[in-house]
Amino acid sequence: MTDQPRAITALEYKWARATLGTIYPAAPEAGVTQGIADMDLAGFIDELAEALPAITFFGIRLFLLLVALSPLFVIGKPRTMAGLGEKDREAVVWKIGHSDIYLVRQMVMALKATFAFFFGGGAELQAICRSAEPDRAKLLPLGRKNAA
Amino acid sequence: MSIDSRVFPDEQLPEGSVVDGETVTSPIDETFDFVVIGSGAAGGTAAWTLVQAGYSVAIVEEGPWVKTREFDRRIFPSFKRMFREAGTQALMGNSIIPLLQGRVVGGSTLVNSAIVWRTPDDVLDDWSKNWGLGGAITERDLDPHFAAIEEELKVHAVLDEALGENNRLFVDNSFKGGFVGTRMRRYENACKGAGQCLTGCPNAAKQGMNVSYVPWSLRKGARIFTSVRVDRVAIKNGRAVGVVGSTTATNPKHAKKIPVVVHARRGVFLAASTIQTPNVLRRSGIKNPHLGEHFMAHPGLGLPGIFGQKVDMHFGATQGAETIDFRKSERFKLETISMQPELAAVRIPGVGRELVSRLTTLPHAAIWVAQIRATAQGSIRPGFGGRDMVRYSMAKEDVAAARKAAALIARLFFESGAKEVWPGIHGLPEIIRSMDEVKLIENAPLDSRHYSFIASHLFGAARMAASERDGVVGLDFSTHAAKGLYVVDSSIFPTNLGVNPQHSIMGLARLAATRVAADPLAIAAA
Ligand SMILES: Cc1cc2nc3c(=O)[nH]c(=O)nc-3n(C[C@H](O)[C@H](O)[C@H](O)COP(=O)(O)OP(=O)(O)OC[C@H]3O[C@@H](n4cnc5c(N)ncnc54)[C@H](O)[C@@H]3O)c2cc1C
Ligand code: SF4
Numbered sequence: 001m002t003d004q005p006r007a008i009t010a011l012e013y014k015w016a017r018a019t020l021g022t023i024y025p026a027a028p029e030a031g032v033t034q035g036i037a038d039m040d041l042a043g044f045i046d047e048l049a050e051a052l053p054a055i056t057f058f059g060i061r062l063f064l065l066l067v068a069l070s071p072l073f074v075i076g077k078p079r080t081m082a083g084l085g086e087k088d089r090e091a092v093v094w095k096i097g098h099s100d101i102y103l104v105r106q107m108v109m110a111l112k113a114t115f116a117f118f119f120g121g122g123a124e125l126q127a128i129c130r131s132a133e134p135d136r137a138k139l140l141p142l143g144r145k146n147a148a
Numbered sequence: 149m150s151i152d153s154r155v156f157p158d159e160q161l162p163e164g165s166v167v168d169g170e171t172v173t174s175p176i177d178e179t180f181d182f183v184v185i186g187s188g189a190a191g192g193t194a195a196w197t198l199v200q201a202g203y204s205v206a207i208v209e210e211g212p213w214v215k216t217r218e219f220d221r222r223i224f225p226s227f228k229r230m231f232r233e234a235g236t237q238a239l240m241g242n243s244i245i246p247l248l249q250g251r252v253v254g255g256s257t258l259v260n261s262a263i264v265w266r267t268p269d270d271v272l273d274d275w276s277k278n279w280g281l282g283g284a285i286t287e288r289d290l291d292p293h294f295a296a297i298e299e300e301l302k303v304h305a306v307l308d309e310a311l312g313e314n315n316r317l318f319v320d321n322s323f324k325g326g327f328v329g330t331r332m333r334r335y336e337n338a339c340k341g342a343g344q345c346l347t348g349c350p351n352a353a354k355q356g357m358n359v360s361y362v363p364w365s366l367r368k369g370a371r372i373f374t375s376v377r378v379d380r381v382a383i384k385n386g387r388a389v390g391v392v393g394s395t396t397a398t399n400p401k402h403a404k405k406i407p408v409v410v411h412a413r414r415g416v417f418l419a420a421s422t423i424q425t426p427n428v429l430r431r432s433g434i435k436n437p438h439l440g441e442h443f444m445a446h447p448g449l450g451l452p453g454i455f456g457q458k459v460d461m462h463f464g465a466t467q468g469a470e471t472i473d474f475r476k477s478e479r480f481k482l483e484t485i486s487m488q489p490e491l492a493a494v495r496i497p498g499v500g501r502e503l504v505s506r507l508t509t510l511p512h513a514a515i516w517v518a519q520i521r522a523t524a525q526g527s528i529r530p531g532f533g534g535r536d537m538v539r540y541s542m543a544k545e546d547v548a549a550a551r552k553a554a555a556l557i558a559r560l561f562f563e564s565g566a567k568e569v570w571p572g573i574h575g576l577p578e579i580i581r582s583m584d585e586v587k588l589i590e591n592a593p594l595d596s597r598h599y600s601f602i603a604s605h606l607f608g609a610a611r612m613a614a615s616e617r618d619g620v621v622g623l624d625f626s627t628h629a630a631k632g633l634y635v636v637d638s639s640i641f642p643t644n645l646g647v648n649p650q651h652s653i654m655g656l657a658r659l660a661a662t663r664v665a666a667d668p669l670a671i672a673a674a
Contacts, residue, residue, distance in 0.1 A: 027504035051228035056236050090500045102597040113494040117224040120490030129489045129510045
C-alpha cells in the first residue's frame with residue numbers, strides 16, 4: 001500500500017479519496033467490505049500517471065479538483081468534498097453525474113470509468129463476478145434451430 | 149504452483165527474428181525487400197503473403213510483443229501494455245466517444261473478439277459503381293483470399309462448449325424479436341470460452357496475428373522490430389525506399405530513443421490502421437485533399453439486461469452471437485458481449501453503495517450491443533505530442549438508428565425473461581422493468597450526448613480512388629503521390645461496412661500483397 005501518490009499533492013489526494021470513495025464505497029450488505037479508499041488508491045493513481053498521456057492524466061486531475069471544489073455550487077455548502085458527510089458527498093456526485101450539461105456529467109462519467117479499472121479489479125468483486133464456472137450440462141442443448 | 153507446459157505459437161521463435169526496441173542499444177540500419185508498418189490484421193496478413201512469395205520482409209511495430217504466457221486477465225495491467233493510450237483515446241465531437249485500438253504485436257487482433265464477416269456484396273457493388281473502384285476489387289477477386297484465410301485461421305461457428313449463457317439467450321430468443329440470431333463465426337482453434345478475448349487469449353485459441361501470421365512469417369525468415377515507431381516513410385524520386393523511426397522503450401533504463409532505419413528494396417506496406425495511417429502519410433510528405441478526411445466508424449452501444457437466473461458472462465466466447473438482419477434496413481448489427489466488472493461499471497446506474505451493490509449483480513447480467521453503420525464522417529489530424537486527433541460527430545440519423553436498436557434490445561431482453569434493463573440514456577430512468585417502459589427508449593432524444601457509444605470499427609481517411617483528385621490511394625493500393633507505398637488497412641475503404649471489419653481488411657491486404665508480389669515493376673525496381 002502506498003500512503004501518498006507521487007503524482008499529485010497531499011491535498012489533491014485527500015480530495016480524490018473523498019470523491020472516489022463516494023463513487024465506489026464499501027457495500028458490506030452486498031459482500032464488498034473494501035471501498036476504493038480502502039484499497040491501494042495511491043498506487044493506482046501513480047500507475048495512471050505513468051501509463052496515460054500527460055494530457056489525459058491532467059484531465060483526470062482537473063476533474064477530481066473540480067468535483068472536490070463543487071459542493072458550494074451543487075448543494076450550496078461552502079466546503080470541499082472532504083469536508084462533507086457521506087450523504088452530502090453522494091448528493092454532489094449524483095447531481096453532477098446527472099447534470100443536464102453534457103461536459104459536467106462527463107466529469108463523473110470519466111472518473112467512474114477510469115477508476116472502475118481499479119475498483120472493478122478488487123479481489124472481492126472479482127470473486128463475486130467470477131464465481132464458479134456454470135454447470136455446462138445446464139447450458140445444453142440449444143433450444144432452437146441454431147445449433148452450429 | 150502449476151507450470152503450464154504447453155508451447156504457444158509465439159514461443160521458440162527463430163534466433164534473431166525479433167528485435168526488441170526496448171533492449172537495443174545502438175542505431176539500427178537494415179535492408180529488406182519489403183517493409184511492413186504495423187503487425188495487426190492488415191500488416192500481419194501482408195507480411196505473411198509476401199514471405200510466402202519468397203521475399204525478405206521486415207515488420208515494424210510500435211507496440212511491444214506481449215506473449216500468451218504473460219497475459220493477465222486484469223483489465224488495467226493489460227490495457228496499459230496492449231492498448232493505445234491504455235484504452236483512453238476518444239473521438240472528439242458533439243459527444244466524446246471512447247476509441248479502442250491495440251498497440252502491440254498483433255495490433256487490435258490481440259484484443260478483439262475474432263468475429264469474421266466477408267465484405268458484403270452490396271458494399272463491393274457500391275464501391276465499384278459509386279466510388280470509382282470499377283472492377284479493381286470484386287467479389288471474385290476477394291473470394292479465394294477469404295477462403296484461404298478462413299482455412300488457415302480455422303474459422304468456424306462457436307461450438308456448444310464455448311457458447312455460454314449470454315450468447316445462448318440471444319440465439320434462442322431472437323425469434324421473439326422477429327429476427328434470426330446465429331452463432332458467430334470466429335478465427336479460433338479450440339476456444340474454451342474463457343471470455344478473455346479483450347486481454348489476450350490465454351489459450352492461444354483465438355487466431356490473432358500474434359499467434360498466427362506474425363510468428364509464421366518469422367519462422368519463414370521475416371524479422372520483426374517491436375517497440376519501434378515509424379515516424380515517416382522515406383521517399384526518393386517519387387518512390388518509397390524505406391522507413392525512418394525510433395524505439396519507443398517504456399523501460400526507464402532504455403528510455404533514450406534509438407534511431408531505426410529500415411530500407412526497402414521493393415516497397416513499403418503501410419498497415420498502421422485507419423487512425424494512424426493518415427498521420428504517417430502526412431509525416432512522409434504525402435499531400436492530398438482527401439488525406440485525413442472521410443473517416444467513418446461503427447459506433448457501438450451496449451445495454452445490460454438483468455435476469456433472475458445466473459448468466460455468468462465470464463464463461464463463454466467473449467462475443468458469440470449476432471444478427472445482421474437489420475444491417476441494410478436499419479443500419480445496425482446486433483451482437484452479444486461479455487464484460488468484466490472493470491469495464492461494466494461505467495454502464496451501471498448510480499453512484500455509491502447503490503452502484504457497488506449493482507456491480508455485484510453482474511453474474512445475472514447479459515449485455516447485448518448494437519454496432520451502428522453510421523453515415524457521419526470525421527477527420528484525422530496530428531494531435532499533441534505525436535498523438536492522433538480524431539474529430540467525429542454522429543449524425544441525427546445515426547442516433548436514430550442507435551435508439552431503434554436500443555429499444556429492440558430492451559424488448560428482446562424482456563421477451564427473454566429479463567427482470568430489468570439498464571438503458572444508460574441520459575434523461576431516462578436508470579432502470580426499466582417492463583415492456584411498457586421500452587416506449588421511453590423509443591422516444592429518447594436524438595442527441596448523441598445522451599448515449600454512451602464506443603468505437604472500435606474504423607474506416608476511411610486515406611481512401612482509394614482511381615484518380616488523385618478523388619482519393620489518396622490508387623487502385624493498385626499504392627499512393628498516388630509515391631509509388632511503392634502501398635496502403636492496405638481500412639483507411640483506404642471508401643465507406644464503412646455494417647459488418648465487423650477484420651476479415652475485409654485481411655482479404656484486401658492479401659489481395660494487395662499477392663498483386664504486388666506478382667508485379668513485374670516491383671521486381672524490376674530492385
Ligand atoms: C476491442 C476490439 C474488438 C474488436 N472486435 C472485432 C471483431 O471481433 N471482428 C472484427 O472484424 N473486428 C473487430 N475489431 C476491429 C478490428 O480488430 C480492426 O478493424 C482491425 O484489427 C484493424 O486492422 P489494422 O491492421 O488496420 O489495425 P490494427 O490491427 O489495429 O494494427 C495496427 C498496428 O499498427 C501499429 N502501428 C500504428 N502506428 C504505427 C507506427 N507509426 N509505427 C509502427 N507501428 C504502428 C499499431 O501499434 C498496431 O499494432 C475490434 C477492435 C477492437 C479494438
Ligand atoms: S473466449 Fe477465451 S478461449 Fe475463447 S478465444 Fe476468447 S479468450 Fe480465447
